[in-house]
Amino acid sequence: MRSAAWHARIVCGPTTGTGFLVTERHVLTCAHVVARSKADPIRVTFAHDGEESVGARVVAHGGWDDRTTGTGDMAVLELDHQVLLKPAQFAGVTDAFGHPPRRLVAYGFPKAYDDGTFAEYRTTYDQLIAGDWIQVESWAAHGQPLVRGFSGAALTLADTGKVVGMVTEAARDPGVRNGRMLPAQVLARYWPPLAELVPTPGFTREEKTRLRELLTDMSGRVERGGLECHPERLYRASVGRNGPDPTHRIRSLWDAVCCLLFEVPDPSALVRFTERLADFVEDVSVRAALRSWSRQSYGQSYGPPDPPAPVRPPETPQPWSPILVEISPSGSGEGRFMVEVSVYDGQYRRMVGSRTLPAERVRGYALERIDDAYRLLDQDARELIAFVLPRRWLNTGVARWPRSDDDASPLGAIAPVVVLDLERRRSGVLQRHLVRNWRRLDTCSSARMQRVGCEPAGQDPQEEVKLTLELRGDADMVGFGVPPRGAGAARLFRATLNAAVPVLVWPHSGCHGRNPHEGCRGAVFLDHLAEHLADLPPKELPAYVHLLREKAYAAQETEPHWAYDLALLWEDPRCLPDPVGYRHTPVADPSRP
Template sequence: MTGLRGAEWHARVECGGTVCGAGFLVTGNTVLTCAHVVDNGDLGPVTVTFPQRPGEPPVTARVVADGGWDVGHGTDFGDLAVLELDRDMPITPAVLAPADTAHSDRELFAYGFPTGHTGFGTQAALHAVGPMLVGGEWIELEARSAHGQPLARGFSGGAVTFVDTGEVVGMVTAAAGANSVHTGRMMPTHVMARYWPALSALVPVRDGWHGRHGRGMARAGAAYVAGAPTWDLGRAPGRNFGGAPDSPAPIHLPGHPDGPRLRALVEKAARARLDCDPVRLYTAAAGPFDPLPPPEGFGSLWSAAWFVLCEVDDPDTVSRFADRLDGLLTAPPVAETGAILVELGHSGAGDDLVRVEVSAYSGGRRHPVPAETIPRARLKACVQDRIEDAFCHLTPGADELIAFVLPRDWLDWPVDRWEKGPDDDTPLGCVHPVVVTDHARRRSSTRHVLTSAWQHLDTRDGTRVRRVACSGTEDPKQLWLALVQSEAGLTGFAATPRSSRTRPHFETSLTAPAPVMVWSRRGCDPDRADCAGAADCPGTAFLDALDKLASGVPPARLPRRVLGLRQLAVADDGHWARDIQLLWDDPRRFTDPHATAVHTRSPVA
């Protein structure tokens, strides 16, 4: 029983002078309790008293973090509150037991303040019931004797400890509520650390501990908020606790050879304020049999690291996760991106007139260039002028992109071969990455689907080509099903869009929608009806070369890679990419949070 002597860290929590529950001191000025205990804050100020130090005056406290518990939504998850005292206490804080030891059959006890014992409190002798973590959150407790003190109102927030060592294994969160039932629940310390990451510095980990201990280890408290920093290790649901992001609390990760390395990388990422999505990082590292990330995502890199170490059985995933994080930290800074959108369309005022609208996208803003309706004879000259005007809005040296938005019947136009300027006949596509996209993809729902597809494509180092042979024998409905259900992000065509044999497949790929489509403007002869796609067919040779290209180039880098191929093809009329047409449609390159009503109807807005 020596572990119980001098346990002055046990605390009584009051709201407005009314005893509401218990708590325990974990640092000189930090007390942990249940969120529902301090939900009575409207009764008055929250104060904390340490009954094992008679005569010690109450200390004012404030809630600085919580686990997201919300009784209004009918859930008991995240019932944790972190109290910061207004002064340090001259008390040795509680010692926490190693993670995942609470399921043992060792004798436990809890200290609380039920009715009749609100002064100095009382104790309840307990033991853990079964090996299961209920709801991924709690361990069930049962009184060791039917004649002893059961868990009751007033024990909530109290520490559950080993009798022989006094180490804290969890916190009481609920009692059965019936006098004849001597059971309750506690939240073990490693689950508490899930909600308040700073506690991980105090929870020891047994050597070699690895594997799934409560499915959902990183579920609660891990909601991803778009646009919010995702690497703040001191961040917890509800309130934010702790110091500056560049000085995170140490993290103790379960036993794995790469555990110390991963911890150092996580801390380095926090200091560097690395901007990256932990879900995408995990997805890229996960193996085919690893669990999916939580539906809510990860609220921090810390949560993702715990998930990988505690919920994934394959130890190689830990190493891959650490390797990818290391790669992000050592990668050169990503260049700023800019884009120019050239929208060409039928004017409606005559077959010879074309509507030209050009916009530059830079720094998250759209900068429109005055639109004009012109005769086709002046089209190239007008586009040259408008592109030059648009470049004035791009950051010098930014990774630029020029996208032509065309009606469907113009998608085969060789816009990449248009001269760069009136005094420079260099093909535009040999100077800048040039792509095309389709006016018909202007609906918001289509942009949503494409954005989701690109988020998945971003995790790949290359992509698989869905080949459409010049024979056109595949059922277009099967092609559509393959595009929407498979991981193929690129459709390659052996024939041109003019071919009647593959035109239905082309239309299907546009509407699926396929994020990337590639063909050659001089592919298999569209008028040749007997081509079976043999090795000597130019369309087959084109697809073979495209397969090699796509397998080694991330989809996001295809426009820049095709630029290099077009430059090589200038001096080689027989080069396979001389007349390559790239339909590349990533809506994220054309975003404007201050879009006007006119802009929201833009096909790539």
């Protein structure tokens, strides 16, 4: 025991107990010690201080009710004024356990010991009982047992004097020399500011303070039903399938954070938690603050090491830094889709948002999370927005979606936008063939374009297999004169996708495959493609198409610019690796729309 100055004797009516100073104005004790505080004043006297007792009031508690389970037997007292004493220091949450056992010392004020006395104990096992307390047992068969007057006493490590928990109860049978201890992490669960005082690997006191402040408002929203997420589901999504089960029932966001801070050995789980939580926050400033917290913690504490920057000639373009928007049927009902937005940072993928939504809410949610994703990109990153869409959505004009409610600029004018086919992205065979095709394209200065006109557009079902075989390994880019509408055109598109052609280009509208075709919009479109894109390096096609779209959207002609309707499917799996581990069960409450 290095110092007893911060130990306190607490009197409330007929009850005498113990407490300990944790800040210049706050003392922890047991709720049952101050159970009569509404009727009787609380007086706090510090051991060896020599000063008069100080008045105090209860400002927080753990929800203890002696008529029920007896859990949560903790109260926070606020003193009438600050005291000039150094508060207690806390040990790490695992320091109370070990082989051989760690000797723990309690300093209490039982009857006839107004100046206090010591008791020596040790933990029996590191398992929480009722999600609340740890059993302790006497260090020896003799000496001072835990009796009335020790309630609220700090249990400290004998060799360092640092606090590991608080005594709450002794065995009712005098012949049994054991008791209960609320460990430091449980005390912090009941009183969040305490988490800043308990050491946690990977997170500084300032980081924990900032997170607690952000969660204060979030917790209120969850209780009022204002967030479409359940804290325990959010916790389980953050730790993954193989992560530890919580040691107690998670009822609030703070409960989940305490589990992640004190019970989960992987610090990145808390970063994933805050990132996923941000996805459910509608307030833009709060959502940005949560993402900023996770980004700073990710980078400073335990983020993956930055790969060495490759040495490139000045004329070599910087690699793409994609923002991936994956939209897929959710399986939770007709017309509902899973929307996942993530950012690639080098070889790592960071989730920005994941939500199951009805079709009419997909666009608004995706655009909001794309805007959030930009905050995670390095300032010098070369952005690429890639939409992974179900095949029946491939002709959706995502490049023409307005950037936001207050900016009608098309998304394709803000950044390069490409689409990918969901079914092909999930095919191991086709992804392998695509990588092989791109390795060949790396040695080429331009792409070979195969024209697929609009007459007659895939009327013969045998054409599909024939075209797949013809294009496999023989085409770098296929230009279509028609959009993938109608059975015939859809067959030709499917054949091209199955041939693992890296690039497909087509107009969103125009010729529908009806005669005559000479000089039709589809033919004119293909002529423009051959003129503007066919001889360009395939890796840079998204950038060139972006420039074309900028020109097309700004054009003032009576007739729309030929590239106004241009759709680009561009897929390089090396640029967009798929980490399967990031696919997770939605954490939203299934009862919410």
